[in-house]
Amino acid sequence: MRDDRTGDFGSGTAALKAIADTGGIVVSGSATTGPADAALWDRVKRRLRSELGEDVFQSWFARVEFAEADGLSVNLSVPTRFLKSWIQAHYIEKLLGLWQAEIESIRRIELVVRGTIRARPLARVEPAIAVAEPAAPAPTLIPAAPVVIAAPQRVESEGPGSPVDPRFSFDTFCEGAANRVAYAAARAIAETPSGRPTAYNPLYLNAGVGRGKTHLLHAIAQAARAADPQRKVVYLTAEHFMFRFVASLKNQSAIAFKEGLREIDLLLIDDLQFLQGKSVQQEFCHMLNALIDGARQVVVAADRPAADLETLDERVRSRLRGGVAFEIDAPDLDLRRQILKSRYRLAQNQNAGVAIPDTVIEYVAQSVVSNGRDLEGALNRLVAQWQFTNQPVTMASAEITLRDLVGAREPRRVKIEDIQKVVAVHFNVSKADLLSSRRTRTIVRPRQIAMYLSKTLTPRSLPEIGRRFGGRDHTTVLHAVRKVEELMRDDRSLAEEVELLKRMIDE
Numbered sequence: 001m002r003d004d005r006t007g008d009f010g011s012g013t014a015a016l017k018a019i020a021d022t023g024g025i026v027v028s029g030s031a032t033t034g035p036a037d038a039a040l041w042d043r044v045k046r047r048l049r050s051e052l053g054e055d056v057f058q059s060w061f062a063r064v065e066f067a068e069a070d071g072l073s074v075n076l077s078v079p080t081r082f083l084k085s086w087i088q089a090h091y092i093e094k095l096l097g098l099w100q101a102e103i104e105s106i107r108r109i110e111l112v113v114r115g116t117i118r119a120r121p122l123a124r125v126e127p128a129i130a131v132a133e134p135a136a137p138a139p140t141l142i143p144a145a146p147v148v149i150a151a152p153q154r155v156e157s158e159g160p161g162s163p164v165d166p167r168f169s170f171d172t173f174c175e176g177a178a179n180r181v182a183y184a185a186a187r188a189i190a191e192t193p194s195g196r197p198t199a200y201n202p203l204y205l206n207a208g209v210g211r212g213k214t215h216l217l218h219a220i221a222q223a224a225r226a227a228d229p230q231r232k233v234v235y236l237t238a239e240h241f242m243f244r245f246v247a248s249l250k251n252q253s254a255i256a257f258k259e260g261l262r263e264i265d266l267l268l269i270d271d272l273q274f275l276q277g278k279s280v281q282q283e284f285c286h287m288l289n290a291l292i293d294g295a296r297q298v299v300v301a302a303d304r305p306a307a308d309l310e311t312l313d314e315r316v317r318s319r320l321r322g323g324v325a326f327e328i329d330a331p332d333l334d335l336r337r338q339i340l341k342s343r344y345r346l347a348q349n350q351n352a353g354v355a356i357p358d359t360v361i362e363y364v365a366q367s368v369v370s371n372g373r374d375l376e377g378a379l380n381r382l383v384a385q386w387q388f389t390n391q392p393v394t395m396a397s398a399e400i401t402l403r404d405l406v407g408a409r410e411p412r413r414v415k416i417e418d419i420q421k422v423v424a425v426h427f428n429v430s431k432a433d434l435l436s437s438r439r440t441r442t443i444v445r446p447r448q449i450a451m452y453l454s455k456t457l458t459p460r461s462l463p464e465i466g467r468r469f470g471g472r473d474h475t476t477v478l479h480a481v482r483k484v485e486e487l488m489r490d491d492r493s494l495a496e497e498v499e500l501l502k503r504m505i506d507e
């Protein structure tokens with residue numbers, strides 16, 4: 001903690017000096033914090049800034065805070081796991097060196113993620129960290145109404161139906177392994193003329209939240225009406241059905257209500273799990289029987305299999321069991337990519353100039369694995385971040401914005417084989433190419449990146465990494481590591497690509 005100018009220890013740093021003078025043995029208390037330590041940290045930051053440049057400093061260190069220090073270690077706190085692993089991988093030696101210039105006895109820099117921030121409502125977006133602003137602005141509050149992708153334009157369906165959202169069409173529905181059968185059945189129903197119900201009657205769609213049940217029902221309703229405007233198509237949520245039924249009893253129009261329902265050609269019932277009440281369920285059962293027996297098509301969607309709808313009348317359940325049930329699974333990676341890309345195209349049409357790098361879209365696809373709604377929510381947040389901060393969306397800022405959707409996960413032990421596999425697939429080369437002595441550019445760069453990742457993600461030594469890459473010398477590995485670091489400093493998109501690879505390896 002010597003003052004650069006005087007060579008003396010600054011005033012107020014007595015505690016740390018005492019520790020340093022005892023060769024790292026803590027004299028009193030296990031750690032010290034105070035204005036003097038903050039001054040030391042300021043000095044380390046000044047050095048970082050001048051050695052790394054303002055841009056790099058702002059990207060990675062502007063939100064790092066000094067927590068505490070003892071004679072052996074310095075604890076710094078960072079806002080995210082991402083930042084922790086980034087600094088750990090790239091700057092830990094530099095930090096250690098700078099701290100040792102202040103206190104010789106320091107042996108370790110500990111990075112701690114600050115208290116996990118509670119899940120925020122979708123409307124709140126934190127500022128990006130990877131921006132060259134002098135200080136991070138306060139969180140920006142986005143108006144609660146959806147501003148990014150236009151709000152649904154609801155239109156009333158004919159007769160007793162619930163509103164249908166024109167955006168939820170077959171054109172905007174992405175098909176994948178998780179929903180292929182349900183999608184095919186939905187299309188067949190929409191295209192089959194009235195009076196000739198399909199083999200799936202009733203069709204029962206079961207899926208966890210946000211997996212596209214409502215979207216498919218709305219798509220069927222719209223496509224069926226477009227194919228035959230005379231066809232009586234009604235989309236109804238179970239709640240809407242209950243509301244209409246109870247209201248009709250009250251105003252003594254129950255008979256007209258029941259007759260109206262029985263004339264339907266195609267009935268689509270959503271969220272059946274919410275159907276409550278004995279008389280409502282009885283009426284529902286009568287309607288189901290009348291329609292199916294009268295060769296009309298019925299489609300029902302719920303968030304669980306019919307057998308698990310415990311509050312549902314056994315007669316309704318049994319009638320549903322007489323049809324065909326399909327489940328929509330959680331989207332796999334390919335479907336997640338499709339959904340994101342289609343939503344991103346929509347967002348681009350509605351927000352001129354919005355730019356989210358491919359690597360960030362891929363990051364979202366890899367890390368938000370739950371359902372279509374969360375994917376949409378993630379994309380909305382990124383577009384909102386871009387709108388409200390006026391800063392480009394980067395991998396680092398996306399990680400912060402989406403941290404509660406992505407969910408915390410302990411890093412797992414990475415193997416060199418995993419790295420070679422992921423890098424080979426990503427660059428479309430074979431693992432044998434990576435280990436070979438071929439020196440074509442298309443192989444050399446992936447090989448260097450794989451070596452760099454092996455050095456930063458595993459505890460393996462340079463000679464060991466060299467051995468695992470076809471028996472190369474440790475100096476070759478060192479050269480590769482330095483080369484990739486140098487390239488990443490000048491080429492942000494390469495840096496993001498490498499960051500993406502890290503995440504894929506950590507999957």
Ligand SMILES: Nc1ncnc2c1ncn2[C@@H]1O[C@H](COP(=O)(O)OP(=O)(O)OP(=O)(O)O)[C@@H](O)[C@H]1O
Pocket residue numbers: 168172173174175179207208209210211212213214215216303339371372373374376
């Ligand atoms: N395969 C998909 N293709 C395109 N968009 C999808 C797909 N799956 C889900 N989505 C989108 O995700 C959001 C949620 O879907 P939807 O409302 O249909 O889910 P749900 O299964 O009805 O969920 P819940 O039971 O919570 O109502 C919608 O905006 C929808 O467009």
